[in-house]
Amino acid sequence: MREILLAVKNTKMVKSKRVILDVPLLELRHGEVLSLMGHNGAGKSTLLKILALLQVPTQGNVYFKGEEVSNSNVLKFRRQMAAVLQEPLLLDTTVYKNAAVGLQLRKVDRKEVNKRVMHWLERLGVEHLAKYSVRNLSGGEAQRVSLARALVLEPQVIFLDEPFSALDTPTRESLLAELRDILYEQSMTAVFVTHDYREIPQLANRVVELSQGKILHQGTPEKVLKYKLNKVV
Amino acid sequence: MGELQMEWILQGIRDAILMLLHGDKEVLRITLLTLKVSCTATLISIFIGIPIGYILAFHDFFGRKLIVSMVNLGMGFPPTVVGLWVYILIARNGPLGGLELIYTPTAIIIAQAVIASPIVMGFSVAAFQQINSKMKTQILSLGASPIQLMLLLVREARLGLFAAVMAGFGGVISEVGASMMVGGNIKGDTRVLTTAMVMEVNKGNPEVAIALSVILLALAYLVVVVLTINQQRGRSIQ
Numbered sequence A: 001m002r003e004i005l006l007a008v009k010n011t012k013m014v015k016s017k018r019v020i021l022d023v024p025l026l027e028l029r030h031g032e033v034l035s036l037m038g039h040n041g042a043g044k045s046t047l048l049k050i051l052a053l054l055q056v057p058t059q060g061n062v063y064f065k066g067e068e069v070s071n072s073n074v075l076k077f078r079r080q081m082a083a084v085l086q087e088p089l090l091l092d093t094t095v096y097k098n099a100a101v102g103l104q105l106r107k108v109d110r111k112e113v114n115k116r117v118m119h120w121l122e123r124l125g126v127e128h129l130a131k132y133s134v135r136n137l138s139g140g141e142a143q144r145v146s147l148a149r150a151l152v153l154e155p156q157v158i159f160l161d162e163p164f165s166a167l168d169t170p171t172r173e174s175l176l177a178e179l180r181d182i183l184y185e186q187s188m189t190a191v192f193v194t195h196d197y198r199e200i201p202q203l204a205n206r207v208v209e210l211s212q213g214k215i216l217h218q219g220t221p222e223k224v225l226k227y228k229l230n231k232v233v
Numbered sequence B: 001m002g003e004l005q006m007e008w009i010l011q012g013i014r015d016a017i018l019m020l021l022h023g024d025k026e027v028l029r030i031t032l033l034t035l036k037v038s039c040t041a042t043l044i045s046i047f048i049g050i051p052i053g054y055i056l057a058f059h060d061f062f063g064r065k066l067i068v069s070m071v072n073l074g075m076g077f078p079p080t081v082v083g084l085w086v087y088i089l090i091a092r093n094g095p096l097g098g099l100e101l102i103y104t105p106t107a108i109i110i111a112q113a114v115i116a117s118p119i120v121m122g123f124s125v126a127a128f129q130q131i132n133s134k135m136k137t138q139i140l141s142l143g144a145s146p147i148q149l150m151l152l153l154v155r156e157a158r159l160g161l162f163a164a165v166m167a168g169f170g171g172v173i174s175e176v177g178a179s180m181m182v183g184g185n186i187k188g189d190t191r192v193l194t195t196a197m198v199m200e201v202n203k204g205n206p207e208v209a210i211a212l213s214v215i216l217l218a219l220a221y222l223v224v225v226v227l228t229i230n231q232q233r234g235r236s237i238q
């Protein structure tokens, strides 16, 4: 089995005196594409943000390559990750600058930034928009830019929180297919949140289903989805 | 409006232009001091108001709402009241009297910075809170350090922050009470446009006051234009 990249242990998140997440153990291995599924409010986004080191759990620890994440090393580890959230959340500037910002924060030199940004804008089919302000982009274009902004970082692991759920069906399906190809090509580790289990077989090789903050089922997509489909039909 | 008043205004505008064209030394000195004092005070209020506004907008701690409400109250403080407090602090026999600041341009700068800081701070809190609350998380995910995060959020809030700065500047360049009280309207030393105007009216020279008011408006407009150009850069309604 591959090496463990990321793990959470005895993790609890309490908000407004309510336990919204309670995960005794979850491990993510190199090259794995993990799908987090569950109904609205199940705790998917909370778990994703804890894994992405964007939120500190009330209780428990996160380990990156076996090392416990703390205040002093969180930035170093976070810089090996990237996240695409449900809304594109682009900065109010040009498409190019949005895609470049993560590399600039890491003080990567300009030539390299330009090379990687143009490569990924092209890969996602938005290079012709590079010079334009993000203000007039369509929803699909904006999410493509958000995806490019994460991918230029060539992260060890990418987190995607229902990235396409606000898009219309054709746009969503084409982006899903492109994302699958990219993850496969780069053999990138990923955590993908969705509440639409039909998206899962396309992408994931492991599924964790959350319900009320707890892991309900986990395993291969076949196993978890068979259970799901049996229940639905 | 009576004929006499109309005459005063026209005369005032003419005088203002003449004073500036002829380089009237006293008027020039007063104008430059006004600019220097109010710009310095605004600059200080930026360095106080924006970082504290940032903390108040993005950090949750006990008493935050109380502090925000105090800041909002401070936005409307009468300058004369602020002037009086600063006066009491720095008067010769006051607790900071030893610094010998009273009746100096520095005293006016201090009073004006106290007036402008809550204005800049209050508007900054609102400007920062306008940003999508998830933006902070997204920027952190891009690998921003705390300082980088703040700079990017300042950039995102720049429209509102420029408005904050303009409001702060507008508040101090137009105030007279504090400048009079802690500056003393000393000729060649602490006289600024607003205190000079009050004095000229009291002396029975309304046309001089009007000329000064024209200069004050032009000066305020000049600064605001520079700020607005920066604020609106790359903006157009589409």
Ligand SMILES: Nc1ncnc2c1ncn2[C@@H]1O[C@H](COP(=O)(O)OP(=O)(O)O)[C@@H](O)[C@H]1O
Pocket: A015, A016, A020, A038, A039, A040, A041, A042, A043, A044, A045, A046, A047
């Ligand atoms: N900051 C918060 N304060 C209070 N409750 C929260 C907060 N964040 C999330 N929750 C609650 O936690 C639960 C899980 O939220 P979330 O992780 O966003 O769910 P999901 O992404 O699966 O829809 C929800 O019931 C939500 O209302």
Ligand SMILES: [Mg+2]
Pocket: A044, A045, A046, A161
């Ligand atoms: Mg969610």
